[in-house]
Amino acid sequence: MxxxxxxxxxxxxxxxxxxxxxxxxxxxxxxxxxxxxxxxxxxxxxxxxxxxxxxxxxxxxxxxxxxxxxxxxxxxxxxxxxxxxxxxxxxxxxxxxxLPDDSPVPDAVPEEHEGDSGEAGVEAGIDAVPGDAGEPVATPPLSAVPGAQSPDGDDDGPPSTPRRTGHLRIVK
The missing domain is CATH 2.30.30.220 (SspB-like)
Structure with a gap:
């Protein structure tokens, strides 16, 4: 590509x-x-x-x-x-x-790990661990960040004030 x-x-x-x-x-x-x-x-x-x-x-x-x-x-x-x-x-x-690095990403999941629906194991939340003979390992589930506002507008934590100005910070 x-x-x-x-x-x-x-x-x-x-x-x-x-x-x-x-x-x-x-x-x-x-x-x-x-x-x-x-x-x-x-x-x-x-x-x-x-x-x-x-x-x-x-x-x-x-x-x-x-x-x-x-x-x-x-x-x-x-x-x-x-x-x-x-x-x-x-x-x-x-x-x-x-911008993300544009280096080529190796195919992480061999074809034999594809499901019946045609979805690859990576899309189903399974990654192959390099050097692990292709054994699938489940990725950790995502969880909500404490104090973050939910997509429906409910706020579980203290109200946050919007940033007035943005900036880029270079992290080395």
């Missing part, structure tokens, strides 16, 4: 821009193929403002994001491989998405 990352990036970019906010990309500047001004890189990462008013000739392809932008008053070409983008978010609210 093709990578879902470029599709998520384009969709979130459009959503952020349609809502009148400023889309920013968090990029791992240490990845191969990243062409950004090195003076703007901090701790191996760079935040790029990709709003329509800040860049020219923006191309968000399936493999590469290209545009021209001004850094310190000097126009420079920027090229970022899609796999080097760590997140896309709105500067104003912090809303966006940290």
């Amino acid at each position: 093709t990578s879902h990352r470029p599709y998520l990036l384009r969709a979130l970019y459009e959503w952020i821009a349609d809502n009148g906010m400023t889309p920013h990309l968090l990029v791992d500047a240490t990845r191969a193929g990243v062409q950004v001004p090195q003076h703007a890189v901090q701790e191996g990462r760079i935040v790029l403002n990709v709003a329509q008013r800040a860049v020219t000739q923006l191309e968000m392809g399936n493999e590469l994001i290209r545009f021209s932008a001004r850094f310190g008053g000097v126009s420079q070409a920027v090229a970022v491989p899609v796999e080097a983008v760590l997140a896309i978010y709105s500067r104003e609210t912090g809303q966006g998405m940290a």
Whole structure:
């Protein structure tokens, strides 16, 4: 299958821009193929403002994001491989998405563990443990978080106040 990352990036970019906010990309500047001004890189990462008013000739392809932008008053070409983008978010609210790793996921359940309904064991809540000769193990059930609001609006805990501003925090 093709990578879902470029599709998520384009969709979130459009959503952020349609809502009148400023889309920013968090990029791992240490990845191969990243062409950004090195003076703007901090701790191996760079935040790029990709709003329509800040860049020219923006191309968000399936493999590469290209545009021209001004850094310190000097126009420079920027090229970022899609796999080097760590997140896309709105500067104003912090809303966006940290993109998941796009590495291939090995088939966790052999075909002989498929049920009669055609559902694979993973979908039925069974995972194969690597090195365990394919023996299925039940995954732990999900449970409610104490103090969290239920989907029907009932609140089991103290009322929480909504966050006024969002932010991204990098966890290493």
